[in-house]
Every structure is written in structure tokens, then in C-alpha cells.
Amino acid sequence: MVTTAEVRERGRQRRNRSQDVLEAAIRVFHKKGYASASIQDVAEEVGVLKGSLYHYIDSKEDLLARIFEDSAGHFMEMLDEASGLDERPVERLRSFGRSCSFWYLRNIERVGIYATEWKHLTGKRRREVVQIRETYESRLAGLIGEVKEAGEAAPDLDVNFATYFIFGALDGLPDWYRRRGPDPAEKIADAYADQIVNTVIGGAR
Amino acid sequence: MVTTAEVRERGRQRRNRSQDVLEAAIRVFHKKGYASASIQDVAEEVGVLKGSLYHYIDSKEDLLARIFEDSAGHFMEMLDEASGLDERPVERLRSFGRSCSFWYLRNIERVGIYATEWKHLTGKRRREVVQIRETYESRLAGLIGEVKEAGEAAPDLDVNFATYFIFGALDGLPDWYRRRGPDPAEKIADAYADQIVNTVIGGAR
Amino acid sequence: MVTTAEVRERGRQRRNRSQDVLEAAIRVFHKKGYASASIQDVAEEVGVLKGSLYHYIDSKEDLLARIFEDSAGHFMEMLDEASGLDERPVERLRSFGRSCSFWYLRNIERVGIYATEWKHLTGKRRREVVQIRETYESRLAGLIGEVKEAGEAAPDLDVNFATYFIFGALDGLPDWYRRRGPDPAEKIADAYADQIVNTVIGGAR
Amino acid sequence: MVTTAEVRERGRQRRNRSQDVLEAAIRVFHKKGYASASIQDVAEEVGVLKGSLYHYIDSKEDLLARIFEDSAGHFMEMLDEASGLDERPVERLRSFGRSCSFWYLRNIERVGIYATEWKHLTGKRRREVVQIRETYESRLAGLIGEVKEAGEAAPDLDVNFATYFIFGALDGLPDWYRRRGPDPAEKIADAYADQIVNTVIGGAR
DNA sequence: CATGAATGAGTGTTCATTCAT
DNA sequence: TATGAATGAACACTCATTCAT
Numbered sequence: 084m085v086t087t088a089e090v091r092e093r094g095r096q097r098r099n100r101s102q103d104v105l106e107a108a109i110r111v112f113h114k115k116g117y118a119s120a121s122i123q124d125v126a127e128e129v130g131v132l133k134g135s136l137y138h139y140i141d142s143k144e145d146l147l148a149r150i151f152e153d154s155a156g157h158f159m160e161m162l163d164e165a166s167g168l169d170e171r172p173v174e175r176l177r178s179f180g181r182s183c184s185f186w187y188l189r190n191i192e193r194v195g196i197y198a199t200e201w202k203h204l205t206g207k208r209r210r211e212v213v214q215i216r217e218t219y220e221s222r223l224a225g226l227i228g229e230v231k232e233a234g235e236a237a238p239d240l241d242v243n244f245a246t247y248f249i250f251g252a253l254d255g256l257p258d259w260y261r262r263r264g265p266d267p268a269e270k271i272a273d274a275y276a277d278q279i280v281n282t283v284i285g286g287a288r
Numbered sequence: 289m290v291t292t293a294e295v296r297e298r299g300r301q302r303r304n305r306s307q308d309v310l311e312a313a314i315r316v317f318h319k320k321g322y323a324s325a326s327i328q329d330v331a332e333e334v335g336v337l338k339g340s341l342y343h344y345i346d347s348k349e350d351l352l353a354r355i356f357e358d359s360a361g362h363f364m365e366m367l368d369e370a371s372g373l374d375e376r377p378v379e380r381l382r383s384f385g386r387s388c389s390f391w392y393l394r395n396i397e398r399v400g401i402y403a404t405e406w407k408h409l410t411g412k413r414r415r416e417v418v419q420i421r422e423t424y425e426s427r428l429a430g431l432i433g434e435v436k437e438a439g440e441a442a443p444d445l446d447v448n449f450a451t452y453f454i455f456g457a458l459d460g461l462p463d464w465y466r467r468r469g470p471d472p473a474e475k476i477a478d479a480y481a482d483q484i485v486n487t488v489i490g491g492a493r
Numbered sequence: 494m495v496t497t498a499e500v501r502e503r504g505r506q507r508r509n510r511s512q513d514v515l516e517a518a519i520r521v522f523h524k525k526g527y528a529s530a531s532i533q534d535v536a537e538e539v540g541v542l543k544g545s546l547y548h549y550i551d552s553k554e555d556l557l558a559r560i561f562e563d564s565a566g567h568f569m570e571m572l573d574e575a576s577g578l579d580e581r582p583v584e585r586l587r588s589f590g591r592s593c594s595f596w597y598l599r600n601i602e603r604v605g606i607y608a609t610e611w612k613h614l615t616g617k618r619r620r621e622v623v624q625i626r627e628t629y630e631s632r633l634a635g636l637i638g639e640v641k642e643a644g645e646a647a648p649d650l651d652v653n654f655a656t657y658f659i660f661g662a663l664d665g666l667p668d669w670y671r672r673r674g675p676d677p678a679e680k681i682a683d684a685y686a687d688q689i690v691n692t693v694i695g696g697a698r
Numbered sequence: 699m700v701t702t703a704e705v706r707e708r709g710r711q712r713r714n715r716s717q718d719v720l721e722a723a724i725r726v727f728h729k730k731g732y733a734s735a736s737i738q739d740v741a742e743e744v745g746v747l748k749g750s751l752y753h754y755i756d757s758k759e760d761l762l763a764r765i766f767e768d769s770a771g772h773f774m775e776m777l778d779e780a781s782g783l784d785e786r787p788v789e790r791l792r793s794f795g796r797s798c799s800f801w802y803l804r805n806i807e808r809v810g811i812y813a814t815e816w817k818h819l820t821g822k823r824r825r826e827v828v829q830i831r832e833t834y835e836s837r838l839a840g841l842i843g844e845v846k847e848a849g850e851a852a853p854d855l856d857v858n859f860a861t862y863f864i865f866g867a868l869d870g871l872p873d874w875y876r877r878r879g880p881d882p883a884e885k886i887a888d889a890y891a892d893q894i895v896n897t898v899i900g901g902a903r
Numbered sequence: 904c905a906t907g908a909a910t911g912a913g914t915g916t917t918c919a920t921t922c923a924t
Numbered sequence: 925t926a927t928g929a930a931t932g933a934a935c936a937c938t939c940a941t942t943c944a945t
Contacts, residue, residue: 100929123914123915131929132930134931135931135932137916244479247464251458251463252454253456255453255455255457255459259452274446277445278487281488285486327939328939338940339905339943343905347941528731529818545925552919553918613731657871658890658893661870661873662863662864662870664873665867666862685863687900692896695892695893695900747909749912750908
């Protein structure tokens with residue numbers, strides 16, 4: 084005789100764990116850093132032996148790359164959305180700042196890895212990630228440039244420096260944000276959006 | 289027979305070696321990351337066999353800790369200097385922003401390590417670094433708070449969020465700055481100082 | 494509904510599959526060597542997942558053993574045939590040399606494995622293969638001995654050394670022979686048969 | 699107090715073991731085959747931990763390559779020596795056959811590895827070994843060709859087939875020879891030299 | 904001081920084999 | 925039959941650290 088619980092248990096034992104593996108890797112890489120985390124750590128987080136992980140991945144680097152693949156698409160979506168708004172440039176920038184911050188906060192571990200561990204990719208995959216980051220940068224620079232052309236930016240603002248500044252501020256989010264903190268993500272995203280706009284328009288009037 | 293000059297020379301070499309090791313470690317840890325860099329890498333950079341390194345260090349972590357010790361003092365000096373200025377809060381903030389950015393740029397590798405690798409310290413040393421970072425944060429928050437109290441900040445500015453935002457923007461510097469780039473450090477520091485101030489005062493009048 | 498033809502087809506496929514596995518293993522073991530080849534490699538060559546292979550084999554070693562079983566019978570047939578000829582010993586030797594070389598060339602992969610990988614068998618199976626090789630050797634030695642007794646061999650010929658020498662030369666065939674080469678197997682077999690005879694009779698006059 | 703024995707023991711513990719490692723590898727690779735032998739096996743044979751081996755080698759393949767480097771030189775020396783003799787071609791061939799067989803027998807393990815495991819080299823090292831083997835082959839073919847041109851070979855002898863035949867017979871030596879056998883290497887070498895000559899001149903009359 | 908041999912625990916990865924589905 | 929998830933032991937290799945010389 085086989086109980087329902089046993090059947091369910093067996094099902095759990097043998098189900099496809101691709102997604103589990105990815106999520107475990109995100110948690111582990113975020114916590115320990117990619118270089119310090121071992122495949123063993125990830126396997127333990129999933130609840131299998133480390134050898135078993137290789138049914139789902141080709142290599143440790145492959146695992147890192149998959150985390151990035153998942154993230155890259157979202158980046159571009161946000162940029163497209165913010166660029167396409169029918170508003171004044173400064174409001175488009177604020178909108179982008181808010182949705183970007185919000186997405187960062189909702190994917191804080193993944194983004195933290197994206198921001199710091201891309202250097203551990205090699206070859207083609209590295210070139211792809213670098214290119215995505217550059218696209219991202221140049222699109223943000225474009226938004227800021229439009230604000231400046233509209234005469235709404237601080238007069239002596241350097242677009243490139245502002246881009247790097249804002250980029251850095253955003254990438255810093257995963258370092259201090261704790262989901263369990265008292266502040267809801269919406270509130271932080273609003274504050275960050277305002278600060279991004281402030282950085283660009285400054286005391287200009 | 290050994291001449292006095294030779295003895296003096298040896299002494300100088302010995303004194304320098306310890307410093308050489310520290311500087312080699314900074315270069316290597318910055319380039320490869322602490323976790324990915326090996327003691328072998330550092331030894332090669334120094335030009336010595338890895339076993340010999342242990343005459344100068346106790347452990348790999350000890351090497352990391354020394355990089356931080358060297359940096360921590362400077363941080364506090366800058367803060368003291370900026371806090372002590374006899375100026376309006378907003379100008380004290382700008383001054384701090386400029387000198388901090390400038391110091392970051394002049395110690396780009398060391399700061400890059402400071403910003404990203406502190407997690408690899410353990411025990412007492414970790415607590416010390418965390419405390420220094422917190423002090424640094426709360427002093428910056430203090431500066432921003434004074435600006436706000438003086439009625440010069442954006443009306444709905446959240447001091448904590450602004451602190452994190454600026455902190456992140458600064459920590460992002462080592463990621464993109466290349467010493468060989470066309471921009472002199474002074475120019476970047478000025479731009480960053482202005483952007484820091486902008487973030488805080490915003491469209492305020 | 495399933496037609497009779499389909500059932501028959503399935504039957505044929507099933508029967509063939511086991512043979513497919515054996516032939517795939519021969520190709521793979523010849524190309525990579527038994528120790529370096531993986532069960533995965535064999536499975537890919539068959540076009541099936543590696544877990545499925547275990548419906549046809551008991552273990553990797555079992556697969557190797559089957560290759561030998563298939564070969565052993567042929568060896569003995571050749572020897573019987575050559576021994577049974579009603580000719581002068583030297584012609585019986587030449588005949589054996591020709592048919593053996595020819596069979597080697599026609600089964601070049603299988604023979605290559607037979608010659609080099611028998612050491613990877615264990616236990617009873619190893620003893621069997623060793624015994625077959627010894628039988629083969631002693632029968633060849635017998636043939637050479639008859640040539641000597643007939644007074645047709647080089648006067649100071651050592652029968653054992655000649656046997657090893659010829660055995661080695663034959664086992665070397667799979668190392669250099671390429672099916673795609675310009676020489677037909679018949680021509681090579683004739684040349685080898687003559688060289689075998691030469692080795693034994695030498696400059697005898 | 700430290701006894702002489704202890705000092706000697708320590709010396710043994712810490713001496714340079716490069717040669718030991720090479721010899722252990724030769725024994726182990728000969729016995730188990732390169733692919734089946736593990737670095738652990740070699741380490742045990744040396745009497746150190748496997749990690750310690752990497753002070754002396756770069757990789758397992760490197761260890762194999764070194765065995766070959768040691769052998770390649772001797773091959774060429776023998777060929778040069780035999781080619782340079784001031785004798786009839788057939789005696790030069792006999793001389794080569796004798797010294798080559800003798801050297802094989804004196805280096806039986808090394809040669810066994812050379813003959814069978816060169817396929818496990820990759821890249822430049824593989825190309826080098828292949829080239830050496832080809833040189834070796836073509837020089838032996840040259841010797842045989844000279845015998846033929848002098849009219850002393852079997853009339854329909856194919857030089858290439860004879861080369862492969864002899865090459866194979868020699869490479870077979872490590873398979874059966876046991877140093878502990880009753881036959882001295884000199885006797886075997888003489889017999890092989892005669893058989894090599896027989897193969898070429900055959901029943902020529 | 905510097906060397907380099909040695910350690911021992913650890914890394915990422917492979918693989919023959921099992922078995923519930 | 926065929927699948928593919930899972931195992932567990934082994935593999936080649938790395939590395940921080942120690943220490944006799």
C-alpha cells in the first residue's frame with residue numbers, strides 16, 4: 084500500500100528542478116559571492132548532491148550566465164517603457180527611475196549578482212553582458228541628454244558623469260536594502276526617482 | 289664584510305618589502321577580486337615565492353585587513369575636515385563630496401576593494417570595518433541632516449535614502465573610472481560634488 | 494490498432510538494437526579507447542539515452558566482453574582451416590597468414606580493441622580471453638614448428654620469438670590501416686602472408 | 699640530539715623527487731594504462747599526497763609528455779648510429795634491428811607507453827610525437843629501401859608494408875617481454891634482428 | 904630572510920549505475 | 925522499452941598554510 088503522502092514525496096524527489104537550481108544559485112551567489120560560493124553550497128541549498136546539479140547545468144559559469152539571461156530582458160523592457168512615454172523628458176526620467184528602482188528592489192538578489200559578478204563570465208557571454216550594460220548606460224544617458232536639451236537640467240551638468248553617478252546609486256541598492264526592512268519598495272522607488280531627477284536638474288530654475 | 293651602506297640599504301629594502309606586499313595585494317585584489325586571487329598571484333606580483341610571503345603576513349585575510357586599516361584613517365580625516373569647515377551646511381556637504389570623490393579617485397584600487405570585499409573579513413576585523421562604514425554613513429547622514437535643518441534641502445527629502453544613494457554613487461566610481469581616461473580627477477570630483485549637492489537640495493530654491 | 498507488419502518491424506528493431514549497441518561500442522571503443530570512452534559516448538552513438546543502454550547490457554565491462562566473444566570464434570575457425578589444409582607446412586603458414594591478415598583488415602576496429610583492451614577485463618572473463626590468446630599463440634607456434642621440422646625454416650630460428658614477432662606485426666595492423674587507404678585488403682593480406690613466411694624461412698637456401 | 703639516521707630520513711622526505719615522479723609514472727602508466735591510471739596512483743607509488751605531485755608536474759598530460767621527451771632522443775640516436783655504419787645495407791638493417799630491439803627491452807615500460815599512449819597527447823605535443831614517429835618510420839623505410847636497391851631484398855617486397863610489419867613486431871615487444879623471463883635481452887635482440895632481416899630479404903635467392 | 908617541498912582540505916566536474924515513472 | 929533524475933565515488937587540479945633547510 085502506498086499512501087498519498089508517499090506518492091507526493093516521490094513526486095518531489097524526482098521532479099524537474101531546473102527552476103529550483105536557478106533560484107538556489109541566486110540566493111547562494113548573492114550571499115557568498117560567486118567566487119566564494121561552491122557548487123556544493125548550491126547543491127545543499129537545492130537539497131541534492133553536487134554531482135546531481137550537472138543534470139541541470141553545464142558548469143558553474145553556465146549557472147551564472149543563466150541568472151543574467153533572465154535579467155537582461157527585463158532591463159530592456161523597462162527602458163523601452165520609459166522611453167516611450169508621452170511626457171516631458173524630466174518626467175520620463177523620473178518614471179524610468181521609479182520603475183527601475185522598483186524592479187531592482189523586487190529582484191534584489193539577482194540584481195546584486197548582475198551588478199558585481201559579471202566579471203566572472205568569459206568569452207562570448209561576457210561580451211554579451213558588457214554590451215547590454217553599455218546599451219543600458221547609453222539609453223540612460225540619452226534620457227538625461229533630452230532633459231538637458233529641454234533646458235531643464237543643471238546648466239553645467241556633464242551627461243556622462245550624471246549617468247555614472249545614477250548608475251552607481253542604483254547598483255548600490257542591493258548592498259543595503261533588506262526586504263524585511265520597514266520601508267515598502269514603492270516608497271524607496273519614489274524617493275530614488277526623485278533623487279535621480281534632483282541629480283540632473285539640481286537647483287536649476 | 290658588510291658595509292654600513294649595505295646594511296642601510298637592506299634595512300630600506302626590508303621596510304619597503306612589507307609595503308611592496310601591500311601594494312601588490314591591492315593591485316591583485318582589485319584586478320581579480322579577493323576570492324579569486326591567490327596568494328600565489330600576490331607573490332608573483334611582488335616577485336617572490338609564495339612561501340616567502342608569510343614572513344610579511346599572517347594569512348590572506350590579514351592582507352585584506354591591512355588594506356582596510358590603511359584606508360580607514362583617511363576616511364575619518366576627510367569627514368573631520370569637512371565637518372569642521374566654517375561654512376553653510378550645503379557648502380560643507382559640497383566640500384566633503386569633492387574631497388571624498390577626489391580621494392576615491394586617487395586611491396581607486398584600494399577603494400574598490402574597500403567597497404566590495406569587506407564581506408570577506410571575519411570576526412573582530414569584520415565588526416570593525418562594519419562599524420567604520422556605519423560611522424561614515426551616519427556622519428554623511430549628519431551633514432545631509434544639517435542641510436535639511438537649514439531649510440536648504442528638497443522639502444520631502446528622506447535623509448537615509450539620500451545617504452544610501454550618495455554612498456552608492458561614490459562606491460560606483462572605481463567601477464568605471466580609468467586613470468588613463470581623458471578627465472582629470474579634479475574635474476570629476478567637482479562634478480560629483482555638485483551632483484551630490486543636487487541630490488540633496490533638488491529643485492529647491 | 495497495430496498491424497502484424499508493425500509488430501514484426503518492432504521485433505526486428507528490438508533484435509537489431511542489441512546489435513546496434515555492440516557495433517556502436519566497437520566504433521566508440523576503437524576511436525577513444527575503452528578506458529577513455531564513456532557509456533554516454535556509446536549511448537550517443539546508438540541514439541539513445543545512457544540510462545536506456547542498461548536494458549541491453551549489464552555493465553561497461555560486459556559490453557567489452559561481448560566484443561571479444563564475437564571475435565574469439567572467428568580466430569579459432571581460421572586456425573582450424575589453416576591447420577587442416579593438405580599442403581606443405583610453409584604453405585599452410587602462408588595460408589594462415591593471409592586469411593588472418595585479411596580477417597584483421599575486415600574487422601579492423603574489433604581487432605584493434607581485442608589487441609589492446611583485453612587488460613580491462615577482470616575475473617573469469619579475463620582468464621578466458623587470456624586462454625584464447627594463448628591457444629592462438631600456441632597454434633601459431635605449432636605451425637611454425639612444423640615448418641622448422643620440415644627443414645624449411647631458417648636454421649637458428651627460435652619458434653617462440655618468431656611467434657611473438659609475427660603476433661606483434663599482426664596486432665600492429667589496426668594501428669596504421671585506414672579503410673580508406675588506396676590498398677585493397679587482399680593486397681595487404683598477400684604481402685603480410687609473404688612477410689610472415691619470410692620471417693620464418695629467412696635467407697634459407 | 700639528532701641521529702644520523704634521522705637526518706638521512708629528513709633528507710629523504712624533502713629531497714627533489716622529479717626523477718622519482720617520472721619513474722613512478724612510467725611504472726604506473728605501463729601497468730594500468732594512462733587513461734585508467736590516476737594521479738593518485740602515481741602519488742602513492744612515489745609516497746606523497748596527490749596534491750604534492752603538482753610541484754613537479756603541470757598536469758597529468760604533462761607527465762605523459764615528459765616520458766616521451768626522454769624517449770624521443772634515444773630513438774634518433776639509434777637511427778643515426780645504424781645509418782652511419784660503413785657496411786652493406788642488409789647489415790646496417792640488422793644492426794639497427796638489434797640495437798633498437800635491445801633498447802626497447804632495456805626500456806620496456808617506457809617504450810610500451812610510447813607505443814600505445816601517444817594518442818592521449820593533445821595539441822602541439824601530439825603533433826611533435828606524431829612527427830617523431832613518422833620520421834622514425836621513414837628512416838626505417840629508407841634502410842629497407844637501400845636493401846632493396848642493393849638487390850638483396852625479396853623481389854616483390856613492398857617497402858611500406860615491410861616497414862609497418864617490422865614496426866608492429868617491435869611495438870609488440872613490451873606486451874610479452876618480462877624482464878624476469880629466462881631469456882637475456884641480448885639473445886632476444888639478436889633473434890629479432892635476424893627476423894627483421896628475414897622479413898626483408900625473405901627466401902631471396 | 905628566502906626557498907621550495909609537502910600537506911590536507913577543498914574545488915569543479917565526470918561517470919557508471921540505479922530506478923521510479 | 926525508454927526516460928531522465930539521482931546517486932556516490934572518483935577524478936584532475938588548486939590553494940592557503942607550514943616548516944626544514
